[in-house]
Amino acid sequence: MLGLFLALLGSGMSLATPMVTKWVLDSLGASLSLSGPITALVGLLLVGIVILTWQWIMLGALGERVVLEARESMVRRLLRATIPAVTRRQSGELVTRVTSDTVLLREAASSSVIGLINGAIMLVGTLVLMGVLDLVLLGTTVAAVVVVGLLFATLMPAIAKAQERAQEHVGRVGGRLEGALRAIRTIKVSRAEDRTAERIIDDARVSTKYSIRAVRREAIAWTLAWSGIQLAIILILGVGAWRVSLGVLEVSSLIAFLLYAFALMEPITELSQNLTALQAGIAAAERIRSVDDLEQESSVPAAAGLAAAGAPAILELRDVRAAYSADSEPAVKGVDLVIPRRGHVAIVGPSGAGKTTLFSLILRFLQPQEGEILLDGVPYRELTHEQVRARLAYVEQDTPVVPGTIRDNLLLSHPEAGEDELLKVLHDVRLAEMAGNLDQELSPTSVSGGQRQRIALARALLRTPDVLLLDEATAQLDGLTEAAVHDCIADRASKGAVVTIAHRLSTVIDADTIVVLQDGKVRAQGSHAALLETDELYASLVEALSLAEGKSPAAA
Structure with a gap:
């Protein structure tokens, strides 16, 4: 005014x-x-x-x-x-x-x-x-x-109209370029630099065409x-x-x-x-x-907070069914699963069995279409996303580096953690060499894949979560470091729940309970020895894992 x-x-x-x-x-x-x-x-x-x-x-x-x-x-x-x-x-x-x-x-x-x-x-x-x-x-x-x-x-x-179309194609240029830069190594190895550039530049050319059209009309006006x-x-x-x-x-x-x-x-x-x-x-x-218009995660609980710890399981899935869109095939079909308060649960199954979807449901990245998920006896629908995730920690298989320093990456989940806690957790995951340089800026190329995994694991172990979710956190580690990390996982499993998507034989053998998924359903669950004798799919998965790691199934 x-x-x-x-x-x-x-x-x-x-x-x-x-x-x-x-x-x-x-x-x-x-x-x-x-x-x-x-x-x-x-x-x-x-x-x-x-x-x-x-x-x-x-x-x-x-x-x-x-x-x-x-x-x-x-x-x-x-x-x-x-x-x-x-x-x-x-x-x-x-x-x-x-x-x-x-x-x-x-x-x-x-x-x-x-x-x-x-x-x-x-x-x-x-x-x-x-x-x-x-x-x-x-x-x-x-x-x-x-x-x-x-x-x-x-x-x-x-x-x-011409200006709107030009800006729309500018957005497409940004989207395609961002995706290409993330996959730059694959593009170079495939010798596809020029082809990829052409696809991106095509949108830039269309944007320029509409911009020139607007300029011409403006000039006439x-x-x-x-x-x-x-x-x-x-x-x-x-x-x-x-x-x-x-x-x-x-x-x-x-x-x-x-x-x-x-x-x-x-x-x-x-x-x-x-x-x-x-x-x-x-x-x-x-x-x-x-x-x-993007759907937002809940921030206000439908009921009063978390119940007191006393439910027989920390996590429970009851007849859960879920799909990634309304018109797509369900990725999880009627899953019943109980995660005890302590112990190591490994989830195995062939590709497409629903392992990642199961984690997405537990982490509340995906909402179930049917059934119910309970945390400490309280249904998810009565809790906010933040209340659920405050009790969970998650390590992705392809662990990204969060922009910032080593300290920023470690404190992402628990910004109030002290210096002593940071040093201890780095020592536990065999990253003691980083303890003296916590303020070093990280980038995807400044640390190896194994270091990224251990930084993510250290972040997850900080302040001991009730449930630790691991998407094969040892996939990129050498033998000695893997053994040390397994010790950390075993220690955590003695104090709380650890749930692992297992791609390596060592993870399967170490688990207290193994859940076999197939076609989005729980096919079987039990100990390694019991499943090896009773479940044909599990035996074939173990054999494949053994061959991949150069071991014999019998030795496993």
Whole structure:
């Protein structure tokens, strides 16, 4: 509102200038003192400079705050969204909405609306003052303005559509490029650099095509507007000179009218520019608003918190059925599973058996379509996502490095952990060499795969969770380090629950209970020895694991 007030005040100064100029000319013709009108002109100039500077700084700061708030809102919603809602979209496209679309929103939110109102008022004010000076010349001017306005109204929607399509393809460029950079090693080994680049550049070319289309239409619109105003000025000059010769119009009035005519381009330009920026901003706002439509994880419990520890199991799945979308085949079908408060449970099965889906359900990345999951005897539906995950820790097989230092990575789950706890957990996972350099920045290339796994395991073991979920946390470790990590897991299993997706024979043998999954169902469960004798699928899996590790099934 203050920006609009300042804009209108500035426009008032501009509208007053031709009238003061007429005052100067009239005083000169009447041999009167010029001190009054000259002082008025200088005053208008100085006040205009102050208003312009104030408005520019204020609206610029406002625009940046709008961008910050939009980015803050989107970042929070993206990180609070459900896993399926985020993974259905290309991450690079979502990043583009946070970085690029918000810049388009800035102009629309800060200055475009003010510019439209101010431009409209200035246009009307200019025409009114022209009417005060001479109604015949005003009619000539209005005819030109109407023609220009109709041309703009015809061309503007096409310009906005072209800009929207261009920005849409910019988002695709971001998505494809982000995915390509994540898979850069695979692309290079496949000698696919040029082919991958072409696919990305295709979207860039399409974006450029639409941008050029918008530029062409803008050029036509501006040329027509400029030509229309220039033609109007020529007509005004001709008609005005004729009316001066008839003695019905003063020369000073004609000059003032011409100054208004020359200035008429400014509000028309302001209107069209701000209308274009507003349309681009509205298109960007629609893409930003789609982030608000992402399904969010629960933050308010449906019932009162966690029950006191006393249920026979820490985790329980009762007849759980789940799929990744409403129209896809269920990945888990009627699973019943009990995870005791202590001990090591290994989950095995062929590819596609539902092992990862089971973890996604326990971690609440995926919601069951049927059945129920209980934590400490309390159904998940009565708990927030945060309450559930506060009792769990998770180590992915392909453990990513979180942006930041070693300390940042370790403190991700428990930011209140002390220095002694960090040093101890690093020692337990055989990363004592990192203890003296906790503030070293990490990147995917600064640590090996085994080190990434051990950092993730150290993070999970910090502050001893009730349930430790491991997606084969020893897959990238050498024999000596694997043995040390197994000792950590065994120690944790003696104090709480450990659930492992097992891909290595050593993990299977060490488990207290082994659950065999097949086609999304629990086929069998028991000890290693018992299953080896009673379950044909388990025996074949063990044989495959043994051959992969160079051992004999009998020795296993």
